Amino acid sequence: MEQKKKEQDVLIVRDEKTGEIGVVAGLKRDGTPNLKPAQAEHAQDFLRFDRHGNALDNFFANFYRQCKEPKRFGFYRVAAEGVEKVVAVMKDLLKDPIGFQDVLSPHKVDTTKYEQAAAQQQAQETAAPKQTPSAEEAQQPEQTQQQEATPAAEQGYKPIDIDRLDRSEVEQRWGIDLAALEQSGDLERMRHYGKSQLIECTPDFGGVRVSMQARLSLRENPDGTVSLVPHPIRREPNLDEYQNVKFTQEDQENLKKTSNLGRVAEVVDSATGELIPSFISIDRLTHETVATPVSAIRIPDEVKGVKLDPTQQAALLRGEGVFVEGMTAKSGKTFDATIQINADKRGLDFHFGGQRRAQRQEQSQASDDVQQPRRLRIGKTLLGAEITPEHKAGWEQNKWVYIEGMTDKKxxxxxxxxxxxxxxxxxxxxxxxxxxxxxxxxKPDNASHTQVAVNSEGKTHEATKHVGEPLQRGQTAPANKEQQRRQQNANKPKMRR
Structure with a gap:
């Protein structure tokens, strides 16, 4: 098992026009390879390919579709382990590629089939009339809505042939009406390797019918037949592991928040023992853990009218969430969301709000790290009362200033x-x-002489001596019934005992 983990390759590319040599770390916006120096600090950026998988097909399909000068680049596939030393040797060998042809030949990537496939696809697109997107394709996503991704092996993609499904066996064994599935549109989703919505089914267990809710999918068998596979609801998701993959604390938090692992994991193929780079997600309806090979998903170039740059595409390919702004819904309204590959949907998830909040928190934290000590801001008003230069002059001496007319929270x-x-x-x-x-x-104005004398200078004013509250501007008598009552009670003669 450990040996298979190490069996990963990377691509070394040589730009025949500039002579630049580096390790491929994705594609740039124009489709040309993004080259990184073969140094340890860039290792996490390198595109890695399982030696026995077909993820390389996905890369070259995108390369020949986007790059205007594909013949300008020469690709060599080498082991990821020790690539720093290999690139140093390759640079010397590529100075004379003809003389060292025998040494370079085993590593040279034959791109003929990719060129032919790209040319064939371009010819088909040129000949075919443009079609208006269907209402379903243009539908505005909800928080967990799926955007279907095109299977990586576009040339060989075929939906499942439901004519090879034994309908009578499905009805008898599972108690499922396929006609109802077809009418609801679930069967069409299942034909394209998806799942139905939750449905009621009554499987037969030894002559006993048991009612349960489950999602359904189709499976192609080695003998050419097609079987129905139920996915019943589990009590709770397994956040500890999936097959050979042990979930870290970070993995568990990601699965709880988004239902997606947030990274690519190497999942063992139970039939061959091969470790296959895969996306992992939790089915939100059934709590089932689902894995889909990275090679089965084509990363889109554009989502809802927004073109993804190579950095965003690379992040999606790593299973990470990418915050995208300015996408356009069917209604014509623009919206922002975090997109992420969902293994259960074999396409994109849309998450709203979380990524933006996370980015704001990161920005705030980064700002706090270099932020100067906060200072009290003195504006033109304070709680609705005007702040004058005289107020500020007193505050510069760190003294109290009497302010009237402020408004409290109530x-x-x-x-x-x-x-x-x-x-x-x-x-x-x-x-x-x-x-x-x-x-x-x-210094008060004429209307405030009495107020300031009483409130600020400690003097008394007989008409307002017992009101019990600071005087308002211009006040020379009790302002309300309560102040009047206090003043009158204080002025009443006291009886002798």
Whole structure:
């Protein structure tokens, strides 16, 4: 098993025009190979291919579809292990490719079949009339809606032949009406290697019918027949492992949040023992763990009107989520979402909000790492009251300033002494009069003489001496019934006992 893990290759490419040599790390926007130096710090960027798989077909299908000068590049397939030393030797050999032809030949990638396939496809597209997308293809995605991806092996793709399915056996064994599946559209999805929605079925277990809910799929058997496969609901997903893959804590968190593993894992083929790079997801309806080979999924060039750049495509190929802005729904409205390959759907998931929040948190954290100490901002108003240059002059001396007409959280007006607290980055408020030395006096206008004398200078005014509250601007008498009652009660003569 360990030996098979090491059996991975990478592509070394030589640009015949510039002479540049490097390891392939995906494709650029124009379809040309993205070259990386054969150094350890770039190893995680290298495209890797299982030695016994067909993921290489996917790469060259995209390359010949996008690159305008494909013959400009020469590709060589070498072992990923020790690639740093191999590239150093290859550079010397490629200085004289004819002289070292015998040495280079076993590694040279024959791209003839890819060129022919690309030319054939282009000819077919040129000859075929353009078709208007169906309503289903243009449908706006919901939070978990699938966007079907084209199978990687486009030239050989064929839907499952349902005529090879024994309909009577399906009805008798599983208690399923195929006509109803066909009418609902589920059978069509199953023909294209998908699953039905949850349906009620009554399988026969030794003469006993048991009612259960399950999703259905089709399987092609070695003898050429087609069988129906039920996927019953599980009590909960298995977040510990899938076959030979042990889930890390990060894997488990990803599966809980998005139902996708968030990376490519090497899943063992139970028949051959081969380790196959695969996407892993949880079926949200049944809690079943599902794996789909990377080679079976073609990464799209464009999603909902937005062209994906090579970096985004590479991230999707690694199983990661990619935040995409400005996609267009069927309604014509634009939307932002995180897209990610879902193994169960064999296509794209759309997740809304999470990636943007994560990006904001990362940006905030990065900003905090270099952020200067916060400072209290003094604006033109404070709780709705105007802040004048005289107020600011008092605050520059770190003194209290009396401000009237502020509005609290309940919408009530109030007056108070205010002083900035730069250490806590906030304002301090006091309805009680501070010590005289800590107050910055502001010269009042004529309408405020009595107010300032009482509130700020500690003087008394007989008509408002017992109102129990700071005076308002221009106030020389009780302002309401409650203040009037206090003033009157205080002025009543006290009876002697």
């Amino acid at each position: 919408g009530q007006k109030f007056n108070a002494y205010v002083r900035p607290n730069h250490e806590k980055v906030k304002f301090d408020f006091s309805r009680k009069r501070p010590e005289q030395s800590q107050i910055h006096e502001i």
